[in-house]
Each structure stands twice: as C-alpha cells, then as structure tokens.
Amino acid sequence: MKLIIAIIKPFKLDEVKEALNKVGVDGMTVTEVKGFGRQKGHTEIYRGSEYTVDFLPKVKLEIAVTDELVKPAIAAIAAGAKTGKIGDGKIFVLPLEDVLRIRTDEHGDAAV
Amino acid sequence: MKIQFQHLTRSLKISGIFALLGMFVLVHAEDAPAPAAAPAPVPAVDGAFAAYANNTDPGAGLAGVAGPGHNGFMMICAALVLFMTLPGLALFYGGLVRKKNVLSVLAQCLGITGLVTIMWWAFGYSLVFGTSYGSPYIGGSEFFLLKGVTSAPNTNYAYWISQNVFSMYQLMFAIITPALIVGAIAERMKFSAILLFVTLWMLVVYFPLAHMVWGATGLMNGVWNADAAIPAIDFAGGTVVHMSSGWSALVLCLILGPRLGFGKEKMAPHSLVLCMVGTGMLYVGWYGFNAGSALAADGVAANAFMTTTLAASTAGFVWGMIEKITRGHASVLGFCSGIVAGLVVITPATGFVDSTGAMIIGVLAGVVPYLACTKLKSIFKYDDALDTFGVHAVGGTLGALLTGFLATASVNSNLVSDGYAKKNGLAALVTDGGLWVAQLKAIGITLVLSIVGTIILAYIVKAVVGLRPTPEAEQQGLDITDHSEEGYIL
Numbered sequence: 001m002k003l004i005i006a007i008i009k010p011f012k013l014d015e016v017k018e019a020l021n022k023v024g025v026d027g028m029t030v031t032e033v034k035g036f037g038r039q040k041g042h043t044e045i046y047r048g049s050e051y052t053v054d055f056l057p058k059v060k061l062e063i064a065v066t067d068e069l070v071k072p073a074i075a076a077i078a079a080g081a082k083t084g085k086i087g088d089g090k091i092f093v094l095p096l097e098d099v100l101r102i103r104t105d106e107h108g109d110a111a112v
Numbered sequence: 113m114k115i116q117f118q119h120l121t122r123s124l125k126i127s128g129i130f131a132l133l134g135m136f137v138l139v140h141a142e143d144a145p146a147p148a149a150a151p152a153p154v155p156a157v158d159g160a161f162a163a164y165a166n167n168t169d170p171g172a173g174l175a176g177v178a179g180p181g182h183n184g185f186m187m188i189c190a191a192l193v194l195f196m197t198l199p200g201l202a203l204f205y206g207g208l209v210r211k212k213n214v215l216s217v218l219a220q221c222l223g224i225t226g227l228v229t230i231m232w233w234a235f236g237y238s239l240v241f242g243t244s245y246g247s248p249y250i251g252g253s254e255f256f257l258l259k260g261v262t263s264a265p266n267t268n269y270a271y272w273i274s275q276n277v278f279s280m281y282q283l284m285f286a287i288i289t290p291a292l293i294v295g296a297i298a299e300r301m302k303f304s305a306i307l308l309f310v311t312l313w314m315l316v317v318y319f320p321l322a323h324m325v326w327g328a329t330g331l332m333n334g335v336w337n338a339d340a341a342i343p344a345i346d347f348a349g350g351t352v353v354h355m356s357s358g359w360s361a362l363v364l365c366l367i368l369g370p371r372l373g374f375g376k377e378k379m380a381p382h383s384l385v386l387c388m389v390g391t392g393m394l395y396v397g398w399y400g401f402n403a404g405s406a407l408a409a410d411g412v413a414a415n416a417f418m419t420t421t422l423a424a425s426t427a428g429f430v431w432g433m434i435e436k437i438t439r440g441h442a443s444v445l446g447f448c449s450g451i452v453a454g455l456v457v458i459t460p461a462t463g464f465v466d467s468t469g470a471m472i473i474g475v476l477a478g479v480v481p482y483l484a485c486t487k488l489k490s491i492f493k494y495d496d497a498l499d500t501f502g503v504h505a506v507g508g509t510l511g512a513l514l515t516g517f518l519a520t521a522s523v524n525s526n527l528v529s530d531g532y533a534k535k536n537g538l539a540a541l542v543t544d545g546g547l548w549v550a551q552l553k554a555i556g557i558t559l560v561l562s563i564v565g566t567i568i569l570a571y572i573v574k575a576v577v578g579l580r581p582t583p584e585a586e587q588q589g590l591d592i593t594d595h596s597e598e599g600y601i602l
Contacts, residue, residue, distance in 0.1 A: 046381055047502075
C-alpha cells in the first residue's frame with residue numbers, strides 16, 4: 001500500500017478526480033493549501049503600496065491505494081493536472097503501513 | 113520589436129489624452145465670449161409663483177411658508193448626504209482596512225454621527241448659521257438647543273425651505289467632515305481619543321470655518337455676504353469639508369506615527385468589494401451633497417447635478433487608465449479612488465462651472481490626486497492609511513483653486529448679484545478675472561486654521577487620554593480591544 005500526496009493547481013481538481021475514478025480510485029481527501037515552489041508568488045498593488053504575495057493557492061490530494069493501483073493513479077493525476085506551465089505541482093509517494101476502516105474493523109488492502 | 117511596439121502604443125495613448133485635454137481647452141475658449149445667460153426670470157406670471165420658480169423672496173403674503181417642492185427636494189438631499197457617511201464612507205473605509213479593524217472604522221463613523229448631532233443641536237448650528245455675535249468668524253447664540261428652528265424658512269439662507277430641514281441638511285455635512293479624518297488615522301487611534309479629538313475639532317476648526325464660508329456674516333462668503341472681506345466662493349464644501357478634514361488628517365497622522373509594521377507587513381485592503389459598494393453609495397449620495405447645496409430644486413441645482421456626474425465619472429476613468437498605461441492593470445481601487453477624487457474636486461465648483469469646466473476638473477482630478485497617493489506618499493513615507501490627505505486635502509485644495517479659474521456667471525447669476533456680489537467685489541472678480549486670488553486667500557486661512565488647530569488639539573488629547581492603543585491591542589486589532597466584537601465569524 002502507498003499514500004499518494006499530490007499538490008496541484010486548483011482549477012485542475014475536477015479533471016484529476018475524473019481521471020482517478022476511471023482507473024479505479026474511489027476515495028480521496030482534498031485540502032485547500034498555500035505554498036510556493038519554482039513558480040514563486042505575484043505582486044499586488046493598492047494605490048501606492050506594493051505587496052509581494054509569496055504563497056499561492058493550491059489543492060492537496062491525499063489518496064491511499066493498493067500496490068497495483070500506484071502506477072495507474074500517479075499516471076492519472078499527472079495526466080489530469082498537467083498544463084505544461086510552471087506551477088503544475090508535485091506528486092509524492094509514501095509507504096503506508098496499515099489502513100483501518102473504522103465501521104467494519106477491516107485492515108490492509110480490504111480497507112483501502 | 114515587441115518592446116518598441118509597446119512604447120509606440122503607450123506614447124500614442126498618452127498623446128491621445130493630451131489631445132483630448134487640448135480639445136476641452138479649445139472648446140472652453142470658444143465659449144468664453146458668450147454673454148451671461150442667467151436663468152431668465154419667469155415673465156408675466158403671478159408674483160408669488162415667480163418667486164417660487166426663481167427661488168427668490170415670496171414677500172409678506174407667504175412669509176414663514178416653505179415651498180413644498182424645494183422643501184421636499186432638500187429633505188431627500190439631506191437623507192442622501194447622511195447616506196454618504198452611513199454606510200457609504202463607513203464601507204469605503206471599512207473595506208480598505210485589514211479585517212481585524214473593520215468594525216473599528218464602522219464604530220468610529222457611528223460614534224461621530226451621534227456625537228456631532230448632539231453638538232449640532234446644542235450649539236453647533238447656531239455657531240455656524242446664527243448671526244447674533246455679528247462676527248465674520250463665528251455665528252451666534254440665537255439658535256442654541258435649536259430654539260426657534262421651526263418649519264418656517266430662515267431667509268438669511270433660503271426663502272423656500274424650512275429652517276429645520278436646512279439645519280438637518282447642514283448637520284449631515286458636519287457629520288461627514290470629521291468622519292473623513294478617520295481614513296488617515298485608521299487602525300491605530302483609540303476610540304476614546306477619536307471622540308475627544310472630534311469634539312474639540314468641531315469647536316475649534318469646523319464651526320468657525322463653516323461660518324466663515326457659509327454663514328450670513330461670514331468672512332469668506334462671497335455669494336451671500338455683502339460685507340465679506342474675502343469674496344471667495346465654495347459651493348458645497350471644498351474648503352469647509354475636504355480641505356479642513358484632509359489637512360487635519362495629515363497632521364494628526366504625522367503626530368500619531370505610522371501603524372505598527374508599516375512598510376514591513378502586508379496591509380492590503382481586506383475587501384475591495386465593500387470598498388466598491390461604499391464608493392457607489394458615496395457617488396449617489398454626493399448628488400444630495402452637491403445639487404442640494406443650491407438649497408432649492410432650481411437651475412443651479414440642475415447644473416450641479418450635471419457637473420458632478422461629468423467630473424466624477426471622468427476622474428474615475430482617467431485614474432483607471434493611468435494605471436492601465438503605466439502598470440498594465442486598471443484596478444478596482446483605482447476606479448473607486450478616481451471617482452471619489454472627481455467628486456471631491458468638483459465639490460467647491462459644482463454650482464459655478466459649466467460642462468466644459470467640469471470635464472477639465474474631471475481630468476485633473478484623475479491625475480493630481482493619483483500622483484499624491486502614489487508618488488508623494490512614497491517619497492515622504494507618511495502613513496496616511498486610507499489616503500485622506502491624497503484625495504481630500506490635495507483634491508479639495510485643487511478644487512478650490514480651479515473654482516477661481518473656471519467659475520462663470522452664465523450658470524449661476526448669484527456670482528454677479530446686485531445685493532451681494534456687486535457690493536463685496538465678487539462680481540468684478542468673476543467678470544474681470546482674479547477670483548483665484550480670493551480663492552488662494554481662502555485656501556490659506558483654511559490651511560492655517562486646520563493645521564494649527566489640529567496640532568494643538570492632538571497634543572491636548574494626547575495629554576488627557578492618550579492617542580494610541582497599546583502595541584498589543586494594535587496588533588490584535590481594534591475590533592476586539594476597543595469594541596469587543598469581531599467583524600467576521602465564519
């Protein structure tokens with residue numbers, strides 16, 4: 001099992017969700033986050049005052065998947081989130097020790 | 113190639129603006145020889161009706177009776193001017209501060225409204241519009257506690273509107289003026305200090321200044337005081353409202369010092385949406401302010417209605433386009449600031465200039481306050497938080513001066529009236545030129561009174577209750593520390 005964390009552009013969320021559904025991922029956690037990488041921020045001007053905004057709004061997805069779904073899920077996220085321009089985001093893959101479905105007490109792959 | 117092209121379009125745009133300006137001047141110059149076509153008296157009709165239509169003295173038969181049309185118009189105008197403060201200015205300023213201070217600005221506007229109303233009832237109206245002291249500097253005591261202020265007109269000021277309506281209309285000006293000061297000192301002055309300062313400031317600066325400019329025995333009331341030593345003109349309050357508040361605001365903000373973290377932390381407006389809503393209300397309310405200052409639903413009011421529209425919309429557009437050309441983006445705050453600047457600059461001129469004059473004022477109102485807010489402020493690094501100085505002091509001073517060049521008797525025959533203007537010399541200044549000298553004198557007096565008055569009063573308030581909240585309170589935000597409320601609970 002792996003935990004996939006993906007940081008993507010907010011307007012790409014629907015495409016990523018649909019691509020993930022198609023390869024069989026049927027659950028995810030989504031958070032609105034702020035941050036920056038190579039894209040950096042932007043400048044805002046209010047009359048004479050200029051401010052640099054470092055942190056840009058992004059969406060973070062957290063998805064737990066079984067081992068056979070890792071590759072298709074990563075491919076789906078990358079395909080859905082890609083614009084080819086700076087700031088498209090990143091995908092992190094982490095080992096996942098265990099998963100518990102609280103309602104049924106199922107563990108491991110069955111709970112993913 | 114691309115850069116060159118951009119340069120070319122930029123210089124084309126700039127030269128276009130100058131061409132437009134040149135056109136105004138040409139058109140204006142052609143207009144100049146036109147004879148003074150004052151609103152012609154209605155011929156061959158019943159005397160009382162003629163007086164009603166011309167806004168002149170109805171005579172003994174109708175003494176003490178208000179004219180329904182004029183009176184109704186003035187009640188609507190009074191409500192519109194109140195609407196400028198509550199909630200127009202409150203939202204305009206409220207949107208421009210950080211969200212931890214939004215309620216403090218609203219509370220300051222509400223507090224000032226109540227405080228000034230009580231002062232106005234007790235002695236304010238009388239000190240401005242009374243005459244019993246026979247002084248060019250301050251009114252009288254005959255209307256203390258609004259005694260004798262009834263539905264009968266006070267013919268010193270208007271033949272056809274009830275004095276109680278007149279006094280409430282003028283109260284709304286007295287309310288918005290100190291509320292304008294709030295913009296420069298926003299986010300860093302204690303509520304108690306603001307109330308004490310405003311109380312003293314109304315007594316020392318506003319009441320005397322308003323009497324000098326608008327009182328029947330006023331020093332600078334060129335239009336309605338035959339004995340005015342300085343025959344200057346100020347239709348709706350360029351000196352009284354905008355210069356006085358704007359210059360006092362600068363002085364007070366310098367004495368207070370900048371906000372904690374000024375220049376280091378981000379202090380961007382928390383809601384330009386509220387700011388734009390407030391701007392729209394100010395714009396609409398300003399028709400009451402400017403057209404209503406004719407004190408009748410007559411031709412002078414109609415002219416003011418037109419010039420107000422032309423100047424405000426033009427200035428807003430010019431400010432936005434300057435941003436578009438020089439920075440690449442026209443901002444909502446830019447359009448809003450330009451509209452308010454246009455309204456400020458046209459204020460003293462609105463009942464005295466024609467459409468050409470209004471367009472010249474509109475263009476200059478988009479340029480000069482823009483430079484004050486963006487360039488001047490960054491050179492001198494004073495923390496005029498919401499640009500009260502840049503818009504109201506600079507705009508008010510510009511308007512008072514431009515009125516001296518652009519006023520014409522062709523839209524307002526009061527500028528050459530036999531009863532007043534010909535006696536105090538205003539008529540000669542208007543027809544022969546030189547009015548701007550009288551305007552400069554009025555500007556000088558307003559400056560000295562506002563600046564010296566504010567310096568003294570600020571230090572008195574500092575000694576009595578202190579000016580600033582503790583650094584901890586300022587950091588937390590005045591909503592919680594001064595008012596025990598939060599603006600947004602989400």
